[in-house]
Amino acid sequence: MLWIKAFHIISVITWFAALFYLPRLFVYHSMSDDKVSIERFKVMERKLYVGIMMPSFVLASVLGVWMLYDYAWTLHSQQQYWLHTKLLLVVLLVIYHFYCGHLVKVFKSDQNTRSDTFYRWFNEFPALILVAIIILIVVKPF
Numbered sequence: 001m002l003w004i005k006a007f008h009i010i011s012v013i014t015w016f017a018a019l020f021y022l023p024r025l026f027v028y029h030s031m032s033d034d035k036v037s038i039e040r041f042k043v044m045e046r047k048l049y050v051g052i053m054m055p056s057f058v059l060a061s062v063l064g065v066w067m068l069y070d071y072a073w074t075l076h077s078q079q080q081y082w083l084h085t086k087l088l089l090v091v092l093l094v095i096y097h098f099y100c101g102h103l104v105k106v107f108k109s110d111q112n113t114r115s116d117t118f119y120r121w122f123n124e125f126p127a128l129i130l131v132a133i134i135i136l137i138v139v140k141p142f
């Protein structure tokens with residue numbers, strides 16, 4: 001199980017690298033007005049989402065559910081709520097992940113109407129989730 005945990009953490013790190021970078025690309029994409037830059041951002045966004053963000057999400061989830069099924073749910077779910085709370089935050093993160101996928105399509109068809117300021121704030125969400133999940137896992141406050 002330690003190997004599973006190690007690869008869970010590795011895939012969570014690569015998932016977050018993409019969760020931080022993709023909305024950053026939306027910031028610059030929404031500020032661009034020349035065709036060359038716009039087409040380049042479309043390629044970068046698609047490759048990042050399909051090539052890194054999606055496989056990392058799938059691997060992190062499969063390995064996480066594996067540990068839950070094998071020992072973690074039985075071990076941590078009685079009279080402790082940090083694991084339930086972590087899983088709830090993960091659900092919010094998964095919604096964010098698929099919303100990013102939707103935005104990749106919106107940008108691909110040149111339909112974006114939102115400003116770079118919107119994407120700058122949008123970009124903060126995964127950071128908040130990361131801080132909350134790590135505190136829950138390490139401090140186990142409840």
Ligand code: HEM
Nearest residue numbers: 008009012060061064065067068072090129130133134137
């Ligand atoms: C995708 C859905 C996820 C599931 C189903 C899941 C589930 C799990 C489980 C069952 C463990 C083992 C807990 C233990 O041995 O006590 C674990 C460990 C861990 N998870 Fe996740 N997790 C998920 C996503 C995440 C995310 C998004 C993060 C980071 C923000 C994260 C960070 C960690 C870390 C750092 C550990 C090691 C904790 C330790 O050994 O003390 N996981 N995860």
